[in-house]
Amino acid sequence: MKRRNFTRALLLGSAWELSRSAPGAAPALTIDSARLRRSLEELARFGRNLEGGVSRIAWSQADVEARAWVRESLMSGIGLEVRIDPAGSIYGRRAGREPEQPAILFGSHIDSVPKGGNFDGDVGSMAAIEVMHTLHDKKIATRHPLECVIWSNEEGFAFGRGIFGSRAAIGEFEPGELEATENGVHIRDAVRRIGGDLARIAEARRKPGEIAAYLELHIEQGGVLDRARVPIGVVEGIVGINRYAARITGFGNHAGTTPMPERRDALVAAARLVLAVREETVREPGRQVGTVGKLEVRPGAPNIIPGEVECVIELRDLSLEKVENIFRRIEGRAAEIARATGTTIDITRTSSHKPALATPWVREIIRGQARALGLSTMDLPSGAGHDAQALARLAPMGMIFVPSVEGISHSPKELSRWEDIAGGCEVLMQTILAIDRR
């Protein structure tokens, strides 16, 4: 199945080819696109799932093995000083001609969602190493030291909190996060599996001024670039994400003997809430999104009226104010629903990630380098969270998107064209070199 997906990538042709501005003249690549593809295909072995993608949850055995392979097979012999920081992130550092200069940092993550695909995070991670490999092969020296990084637990499927490694780099944790347990395992023991050490976590923090810029190549995960046939997205910023836990409490009585008017059915109330989340999200124009992705019904028997439902509401936008306005309307609707259904609805915010804007001069360099390569660009927000949102608080930040075929992501059907990936990698390298010359 994986093989089929990769073949599908070949057959689909290239948005890049369709969109290049100088017909007949494919940009001369500096990077080795065949090697980059090989890295991605080999990485896809770790945690491969039945549907052809990967289930490579952070800190799982698949993640442990993939990270060992990245360090030992990809990052060795290409002039990198490799280290694992206390959060478990892997750094590969390459010296600069001017050692006092701050480092240019670039990378992504290789952990996935359950039943994820082969491109989310993997593309930017493999491209970062490919840049280092190319510079090594071509003996290109830079003024600044360069660092590539494979962050730890971006998706947050271990212990429920993502962009872990990059938050460690800015020293930002949620209260109690470093003492959490999941299925009886302490987070310190989970992080230790990939070589991290929470006792030294403060040492993961990067100092202000030691990073010249942070860059991340990533698949768009939406369908905007693919529909527009634009090969390079210049990210305006990463949306803020608020999550809320909703608990609807009714009464779990017998489904045969409780007359309809006497019921306090938590699932009927939850159904109204799910629809209210959608309605209040789309009530005003814009690109904001609202989702109920997780919902559990208790006791969950066909012949018992649901007594309790728990669900997670997620709202995203580049404007936190808009997110908060939507949430206030949802709260109002929840109160009405509770009254109408004889239930109680408690909603509490469980996490809030602020929007993070990309740095204008970095965006300008990305745009310029892409165009110099003959690749058209489009400015767009990132609806997904990324490690770049943490780094934006420490250093100038820029993100490069490549198209996702049909906008599919967080799915084994996730797909990006090889040509687009190679183009994105080249833009990443040229952007690094342009920042280095700046």
Next chain:
Amino acid sequence: MKRRNFTRALLLGSAWELSRSAPGAAPALTIDSARLRRSLEELARFGRNLEGGVSRIAWSQADVEARAWVRESLMSGIGLEVRIDPAGSIYGRRAGREPEQPAILFGSHIDSVPKGGNFDGDVGSMAAIEVMHTLHDKKIATRHPLECVIWSNEEGFAFGRGIFGSRAAIGEFEPGELEATENGVHIRDAVRRIGGDLARIAEARRKPGEIAAYLELHIEQGGVLDRARVPIGVVEGIVGINRYAARITGFGNHAGTTPMPERRDALVAAARLVLAVREETVREPGRQVGTVGKLEVRPGAPNIIPGEVECVIELRDLSLEKVENIFRRIEGRAAEIARATGTTIDITRTSSHKPALATPWVREIIRGQARALGLSTMDLPSGAGHDAQALARLAPMGMIFVPSVEGISHSPKELSRWEDIAGGCEVLMQTILAIDRR
């Protein structure tokens, strides 16, 4: 907690006391109400749950132990010939003066739903044995042989199909039911735990004419008798129950990057379906009920749009025609919802239990005996399924209901007053004796 519930039963006072027609004259009980209460309290030890009820799933270790206790501690030494039939049901037979007469059969079940209470099934089971104990103590001989029975797997939480023992008594199984496996365990091995033997299952079948009547005492499990303060319900019949499995298929994309208009959110569609089930059920007058009690969302992550939802729709009424009309309207709504949400909705009927009417002359005897004891009665349907619905196809059938406080059932909060239970048991015994004299 259990203790608290029992104490609550004492403090609440008796609907019987409030409703007796001859003020000041509590009916003289023949049965030993203290012994009956003791049996119920002791039975509540098996599978006791944290909330004070029981989780005594059929064929589980708690069921195995409770059934051994029933046979060895309650049914021995009171003149019964005890046997386990091949379905695992326990019979206790008491000879009659006229051995050629068909037996009068009465009983109930002691398996529970998960997080169930202490009264559903238990009351009728303990009362049936109490009747036998009383007849033994008082050396009352009957013309007919009498049989009390504790059926096997009434609730259906093992292997998904209930009223198992009573369906075995009429030789009615679903296709493949006797070859089913659950969590890797074959049904034959599960039934063997309580002493059944599926290789001889045909021997569980009772012959037409060998049963004079089947009687079952049960808690109402609704709030009708409790609200009306009537101590004895004379059951008109048991509603038919149709169950349908609905599968809603959308597309499980990234919740941050997929614009609202592009979504095919299976949970949004399922929410509309849940509301449609309720709306179509209450569209016409009557006592019909419709419930979505089980609903599962996949993949079930806060940041993934639900790609698939599976749920179970259950419809009940004394009229199968009405159930089918409601279902046709739900199907129509489902088609509209699928169109509007870009999803597909497949609904298939997974089970159908026909309504079973109680036998008029048996109802008449129950009513007469209750009134002779000074207990008011009310005719009402049973919204819950019972073993009596299977037996109704083999023999004259009658059911006696006692009130459930606040109509709560299938919950640890399930409660019936001791006085009402004792009254119900007395009506059961007097009805048996009246049928015996008939």
